[in-house]
Amino acid sequence: MKKDGILNPELCRAIARLGHTDTFVVADCGLPIPDHVEVIDLALVFGIPRFNEVLDAVRKEIVIEGITLADEARNSVTEHWIDERFKSDDLAQGIKYVSHEELKQLVSDAAFVIRTGETTPYANVLLRSGVPF
Numbered sequence: 191m192k193k194d195g196i197l198n199p200e201l202c203r204a205i206a207r208l209g210h211t212d213t214f215v216v217a218d219c220g221l222p223i224p225d226h227v228e229v230i231d232l233a234l235v236f237g238i239p240r241f242n243e244v245l246d247a248v249r250k251e252i253v254i255e256g257i258t259l260a261d262e263a264r265n266s267v268t269e270h271w272i273d274e275r276f277k278s279d280d281l282a283q284g285i286k287y288v289s290h291e292e293l294k295q296l297v298s299d300a301a302f303v304i305r306t307g308e309t310t311p312y313a314n315v316l317l318r319s320g321v322p323f
Contacts, residue, residue: 196247200230204302205251208319212301215316216245218308222294228302241308242271245315248304249275255320260290263312272315 219233263269296316
C-alpha cells in the first residue's frame, strides 16, 4: 500500500500516464464532459470533495506549466484558489483565460477530467503538464 500521496488507483494511473504538454481538468460536479474523455469521478455528495482539496493533492504529484481558467472565473473564489496555489510558481505559460464555452471545448482534448463535488460556479481549471527537468 502507498504510504502517502494520492490513493485513488484510477487517478494514480492517469497521473502516471501524463506526458509533457498533456492537459487534464479539475472540475466542479456540473461540467459537461464529452463521452470520449476519461472521467475520474471523486464526487461523493455536493461539496465533497472540494475543488481546492483535490487541486492541492494533485499539485503535489504533478509539474504544472500552464493553467487555463474561464473568463467568468475572474475575481471569483476559483481565481483566488488558483492564485493562492500558483502565484509564486514559475509557470512557463502562465495563466490563460478563455470563455467558459471555449474551456468546455478544450476539455475534449484533455487526457482526463477529475470530477469533484464542488458546487462553486466556474470551479474548473485546465492544467498543462510540465516536466521536472
